[in-house]
Amino acid sequence: xxxxxxxxxxxxxxxxxxxxxxxxxxxxxxxxxxxxxxxxxxxxxxxxxxxxxxxxxxxxx
Amino acid sequence: xxxxxxxxxxxxxxxxxxxxxxxxxxxxxxxxxxxxxxxxxxxxxxxxxxxxxxxxxxxxxxxxxxxxxxxxxxxxxxxxxxxxxxxxxxxxxxxxxxxxxxxxxxxxxxxxxxxxxxxxxxxxxxxxxxxxxxxxxxxx
Numbered sequence: 001x002x003x004x005x006x007x008x009x010x011x012x013x014x015x016x017x018x019x020x021x022x023x024x025x026x027x028x029x030x031x032x033x034x035x036x037x038x039x040x041x042x043x044x045x046x047x048x049x050x051x052x053x054x055x056x057x058x059x060x061x
Numbered sequence: 062x063x064x065x066x067x068x069x070x071x072x073x074x075x076x077x078x079x080x081x082x083x084x085x086x087x088x089x090x091x092x093x094x095x096x097x098x099x100x101x102x103x104x105x106x107x108x109x110x111x112x113x114x115x116x117x118x119x120x121x122x123x124x125x126x127x128x129x130x131x132x133x134x135x136x137x138x139x140x141x142x143x144x145x146x147x148x149x150x151x152x153x154x155x156x157x158x159x160x161x162x163x164x165x166x167x168x169x170x171x172x173x174x175x176x177x178x179x180x181x182x183x184x185x186x187x188x189x190x191x192x193x194x195x196x197x198x199x200x201x
Contacts, residue, residue, distance in 0.1 A: 001119060001120060001161060002120055003120060003121075003122060004117065004120035004121050004170075005121075005170055006117075006121065006170060006173065008169065008173075011121070011170070011173040011177075014113075014114075014117060015114070015173075015176070015177065015180065018110040018111070018113060018114040018181075018184070019114075019180065019184065021106055021107075021110040022107060022110050022111065022184040022187060022188065023187070025103050025106055025107060025188075025191065026187045026188060026190065026191040029200060029201060
């Protein structure tokens with residue numbers, strides 16, 4: 001099994017992508033709504049990722 | 062004049078023979094319940110997403126939880142993590158059978174790997190619930 005070393009951003013990006021795909025599929029009833037909701041979840045993950053990253057950077061001093 | 066408010070009845074649970082097969086297949090193979098119910102597009106997306114998440118967790122040398130008891134926090138974390146890992150079905154069973162179960166190691170990447178493994182199982186639980194709803198005709 002190859003060993004993989006991902007950065008924090010890469011790991012969080014992939015996590016967001018896969019989780020958003022599944023959340024989009026299981027929560028909505030039409031394909032259009034699934035696509036929009038998946039994209040919305042992914043956007044929220046990425047915005048939160050940057051926001052929390054900046055909070056930690058500024059909080060750390 | 063007072064009018065009676067009509068409260069819709071709580072939906073009855075579908076008979077077990079309707080949903081047991083898709084839910085069980087969905088546990089064993091992520092997205093398998095959707096394939097069984099003739100939703101191959103959604104099944105393929107679930108299969109790819111959950112399998113990739115689990116595989117990345119293994120490649121990052123994430124830890125597989127084992128049921129351990131101790132103080133309350135230890136018990137909740139280990140049993141909860143074990144249930145999350147087990148929910149990945151065949152992926153978890155094959156990984157432990159072929160010796161890919163890793164001990165806990167210090168490091169951010171390993172920690173991400175552990176979260177990827179557990180989250181793959183939790184996402185598979187969502188997929189199983191979706192398969193149940195399709196089988197019970199609550200959803201298309």
